[in-house]
Amino acid sequence: QSxxxxxxxxxxxxxxxxxxxxxxxxxxxxxxxxxxxxxxHPGKAPRLMIYxxxxxxxxxxxxxxGSKSGNTxxxxxxxxxxxxxxxxxxxxxxxxxxxxxxxxxxxxxx
Amino acid sequence: xxxxxxxxxxxxxxxxxxxxxxxxxGVTYRINWMHWVRQAPGxxxxxxxxxxxxxxxxxxxxxxxxxxxxDAKNTLYLQMNSLRVEDTAxxxxxxxxxxxxxxxxxxxxWGQGILVTVSS
Numbered sequence: 210q211s212x213x214x215x216x217x218x219x220x221x222x223x224x225x226x227x228x229x230x231x232x233x234x235x236x237x238x239x240x241x242x243x244x245x246x247x248x249x250h251p252g253k254a255p256r257l258m259i260y261x262x263x264x265x266x267x268x269x270x271x272x273x274x275g276s277k278s279g280n281t282x283x284x285x286x287x288x289x290x291x292x293x294x295x296x297x298x299x300x301x302x303x304x305x306x307x308x309x310x311x312x313x314x315x316x317x318x319x
Numbered sequence: 320x321x322x323x324x325x326x327x328x329x330x331x332x333x334x335x336x337x338x339x340x341x342x343x344x345g346v347t348y349r350i351n352w353m354h355w356v357r358q359a360p361g362x363x364x365x366x367x368x369x370x371x372x373x374x375x376x377x378x379x380x381x382x383x384x385x386x387x388x389x390d391a392k393n394t395l396y397l398q399m400n401s402l403r404v405e406d407t408a409x410x411x412x413x414x415x416x417x418x419x420x421x422x423x424x425x426x427x428x429w430g431q432g433i434l435v436t437v438s439s
Contacts, residue, residue, distance in 0.1 A: 210378060255429055296363075300364075302421065306369065306374065310366055
């Protein structure tokens with residue numbers, strides 16, 4: 210199964226909003242509301258930022274939000290801050306007890 | 320909180336085997352799902368396998384990797400056989416909370432990863 214498709218890079222200035230897309234198929238993103246987003250800083254383990262498309266774990270700033278339309282999920286970071294600069298990965302349930310990740314997006318805060 | 324500590328990585332020759340271990344500690348009663356995820360050098364995350372109400376494997380892991388757990392020891396394992404150069408990666412042990420349908424699709428806790436290098 211191919212990885213979910215994410216743009217390799219995204220950027221924005223402090224205070225701005227940026228949206229990262231995650232495109233799958235009708236067999237994964239389009240068929241289940243089980244999309245998660247992870248943040249990974251260099252040399253660190255990933256951190257769960259969004260799950261079940263729109264839900265935020267405790268401790269994640271409300272500047273992070275998730276949505277989905279059809280086969281594409283999106284992560285929006287509002288009010289960009291320097292510490293948001295990181296790699297972001299989406300994942301989705303893909304049926305048959307499988308998960309699948311996106312290729313990752315490097316977010317740069319200008 | 321939950322802590323995950325991996326061990327068992329290292330250098331192995333192509334065709335060889337390795338067993339990774341992951342000890343889980345802390346508030347373990349909240350954990351229903353355990354995963355293995357890997358990240359090749361400079362690359363993205365790749366989900367390999369999960370264990371919970373059921374077991375699943377990525378295509379890249381099917382037939383070569385086996386996930387298992389010893390709940391008495393709070394330990395998760397990944398037996399890796401017929402290793403290839405392209406299996407070189409940082410292997411993360413990870414865990415998920417929740418018992419609802421779909422809870423096995425999110426990963427709440429991650430270990431720091433253990434490096435596996437496959438080379439002759």
